[in-house]
Amino acid sequence: MKAKSIKGNSTAEIKISLDKSMQDGFKPTLAIVFLSVKQDIDALCSLLDETGISVYGATTNGEFTGEGISSGEIAIMLLDMNPAYFTIHFEEFSENNYQQTAKAMAKQALEKFTHPCFLMAGSNMQTDAEELLHGFEDILGKKGNVYGGMAGDDFAFKENFVFTNGRISNKGIVAIAIDEDKISIKGRATHGWSAVGTEKTVTKSEGNHVFTIEDTPVLDLVVKYGGLKDVTPENFAMQHSVTLPLQLQRENGNSIIRVGLVVDWNDHSFYCNGNVPEGSKVRFSIPPDFDVIEKVINECEDLKATEMPEADALLLFSCAGRLISLGPLISEEIEGIQKVWNAPIAGMFSTSELARATNGNLELHGLTACCVALKEK
Numbered sequence: 001m002k003a004k005s006i007k008g009n010s011t012a013e014i015k016i017s018l019d020k021s022m023q024d025g026f027k028p029t030l031a032i033v034f035l036s037v038k039q040d041i042d043a044l045c046s047l048l049d050e051t052g053i054s055v056y057g058a059t060t061n062g063e064f065t066g067e068g069i070s071s072g073e074i075a076i077m078l079l080d081m082n083p084a085y086f087t088i089h090f091e092e093f094s095e096n097n098y099q100q101t102a103k104a105m106a107k108q109a110l111e112k113f114t115h116p117c118f119l120m121a122g123s124n125m126q127t128d129a130e131e132l133l134h135g136f137e138d139i140l141g142k143k144g145n146v147y148g149g150m151a152g153d154d155f156a157f158k159e160n161f162v163f164t165n166g167r168i169s170n171k172g173i174v175a176i177a178i179d180e181d182k183i184s185i186k187g188r189a190t191h192g193w194s195a196v197g198t199e200k201t202v203t204k205s206e207g208n209h210v211f212t213i214e215d216t217p218v219l220d221l222v223v224k225y226g227g228l229k230d231v232t233p234e235n236f237a238m239q240h241s242v243t244l245p246l247q248l249q250r251e252n253g254n255s256i257i258r259v260g261l262v263v264d265w266n267d268h269s270f271y272c273n274g275n276v277p278e279g280s281k282v283r284f285s286i287p288p289d290f291d292v293i294e295k296v297i298n299e300c301e302d303l304k305a306t307e308m309p310e311a312d313a314l315l316l317f318s319c320a321g322r323l324i325s326l327g328p329l330i331s332e333e334i335e336g337i338q339k340v341w342n343a344p345i346a347g348m349f350s351t352s353e354l355a356r357a358t359n360g361n362l363e364l365h366g367l368t369a370c371c372v373a374l375k376e377k
Helices: 011-021 041-050 098-112 129-140 218-226 236-241 291-306 320-341
Strands: 003-008 030-035 054-059 063-065 068-070 074-079 086-092 116-122 146-150 162-164 167-169 172-179 183-190 195-206 209-213 246-248 256-258 260-264 269-272 281-285 313-319 345-350 353-356 362-365 369-376
Touching (some): 003 011, 003 063, 011 041, 011 074, 030 041, 041 054, 041 167, 054 116, 054 172, 063 074, 068 320, 074 345, 086 098, 086 162, 098 129, 116 129, 129 353, 129 362, 146 345, 146 369, 162 172, 172 183, 183 291, 209 218, 218 236, 218 260, 218 269, 236 260, 256 362, 291 369, 313 320, 313 353, 320 345, 320 369, 353 369
Parallel strands (some): 030 054, 116 146, 313 345
Antiparallel strands (some): 003 074, 030 074, 054 162, 063 068, 063 345, 086 172, 116 172, 146 353, 162 167, 195 209, 195 281, 209 269, 246 281, 313 369, 353 362
8 A cells, every 4th residue: 555645735735746646656545634724625625536535534733744744734644545445434413422423333334344443533622532432342342443533623622624525514523444454553642741649539520520639629739739820711721731631540551641621610620621530540740851752752663563563654643732732842753753664644633532542442532642553464
């Protein structure tokens, strides 16, 4: 399988790059598209559709290829994957039926492939991505492979989209079902944030709504231990995302990050990017040091050594919070990952990431880099 990544600031620029990529006889069948909400999605999809290319797409908080990071532009991974090896699925959540929608997709994929895996993206800030994972897991089992990220909107946190040929939704899911008997797909999710302090118990929560930890309102603890100042409804969510997120401890697998996104100022509780069960154990995290990048690259090197010695293409779903906290250094992380396999790379800065925790289960992640490597067998 051949892969090429292209980027551009408009559909017209993408057309030029697409035409150039095919001058050597390359005939892509699949485009994995990451773009800004500022771009004309319909025009881009029409261009790719006219060329006979199937589209998986999501809006982002920034996008990148091996040529660098951009904001407000378009990044695409082109693959000449045999059309018999994949199918595109697209659905909207008309009644917040997240788990049922994912289950139906997995069942459809099993009708065509004995061992399907999924690349997926979801839109809408209220979408329960964990329910999507549970739906896939219900059908594929605990060992099923599902990777992806939730769409962004250039940090506006208002409206984002997923799309495919002829369809777009601000409350839906797009997924590629891939035949694992033909295409190897392996991934690794790593956050690299260091935990500090003792384990604390979540004493009151409902789903992703955390009220108290050790019987103290969670916001009060964050302000106390984080040394935060001038906390207001306008700046808290972003400030907390890069200063003192929670690490949810798991019995199996590495810890996962839970980021406070919305504060209820009436009781100083907050809503996280994923579920935090009542009674669970959490620790706070400190802001990342330079070694956070080394940790991610080391995990990719381990993935190469143990599971994926070669790759035709690399996809990276990296949390928007990593871009905020690491700044220009995030380029070193992307370049380092690409050098591990020396393969074309494309990706997005996502609202949250979807992947198996190291040595654990399928999880919704935050502040995490999820690297996915693909190789035709």
